[in-house]
Amino acid sequence: HYWLYGMDSDSCNTVLFSVFADSTINEDTIITFSAYPEALNCQNQPEYCINGDTVNFNFPVVLQYASNNNLNLFPIHFTLHQNYPNPFNPTTTLKYDLTEDSFVDITVYDMLGNVVNNLIKSNQSSGYKSIQWDGTNNQGEPVSAGVYLYKIQSGDFVDTKKMILLK
Structure with missing residues (x-):
C-alpha cells in the first residue's frame, strides 16, 4: 500500500491519497492515480513523493482528473x-x-x-x-x-x- 502526498507549488495545498500495488515497484514503473478535482489545485507539475514498504523516491507526477462518478478511491481517514x-x-x-x-x-x-x-x-x-x-x-x-x-x-x-x- 503506497501513499501519494505532496504540496502544490503555487498554492501550497496538501494532496494526500493512496494506491495499492501488487508487486514491488521501481522508478520505471508507471502508476495511475485518480483524485477528486476539488481536492487538488495543481497549476503546474509539482513534486510529490510515494512512500511504501519497499520504495521511497521523489518524482514529478502528472495528475489526471476523474469525474466523481468514475472514482474508486480508498479513504484516507478512518x-x-x-x-x-x-x-x-x-x-x-x-x-x-x-x-x-x-x-x-x-x-x-x-x-x-x-x-x-x-x-x-x-x-x-x-x-x-x-x-x-x-x-x-x-x-x-x-x-x-x-x-x-x-x-x-x-x-x-x-x-x-x-x-x-x-x-
Missing part, C-alpha cells in the same frame, strides 16, 4: 458516519471508512452500556463500507424504542455515535 435515517424504523444504515485492511468490531449498545447486537466482528479490506441494523438484538428479537449507541473499533481507531429507534 471514519464512522452518522447512521441514516436517524431516527429510524425499522432499519438504519451505518457507514464507515477503512483506510487499511483490519479487524473490525461494530457493536450496538443500549444506554446502560449493555451489548445489544454484535453487527460485525471480522477482518475486512480497506474501503467505503456499510451495514444495516434492523433493530434486533443478538437473538434476533426486536428491541424497544429508544436511544442506542453504535461503536466501531478497528486497530487504534475507536468511535461511538448515537441513534434513535422509533416504534
Whole structure:
C-alpha cells in the first residue's frame, strides 16, 4: 500500500491519497492515480513523493482528473458516519471508512452500556463500507424504542455515535 502526498507549488495545498500495488515497484514503473478535482489545485507539475514498504523516491507526477462518478478511491481517514435515517424504523444504515485492511468490531449498545447486537466482528479490506441494523438484538428479537449507541473499533481507531429507534 503506497501513499501519494505532496504540496502544490503555487498554492501550497496538501494532496494526500493512496494506491495499492501488487508487486514491488521501481522508478520505471508507471502508476495511475485518480483524485477528486476539488481536492487538488495543481497549476503546474509539482513534486510529490510515494512512500511504501519497499520504495521511497521523489518524482514529478502528472495528475489526471476523474469525474466523481468514475472514482474508486480508498479513504484516507478512518471514519464512522452518522447512521441514516436517524431516527429510524425499522432499519438504519451505518457507514464507515477503512483506510487499511483490519479487524473490525461494530457493536450496538443500549444506554446502560449493555451489548445489544454484535453487527460485525471480522477482518475486512480497506474501503467505503456499510451495514444495516434492523433493530434486533443478538437473538434476533426486536428491541424497544429508544436511544442506542453504535461503536466501531478497528486497530487504534475507536468511535461511538448515537441513534434513535422509533416504534
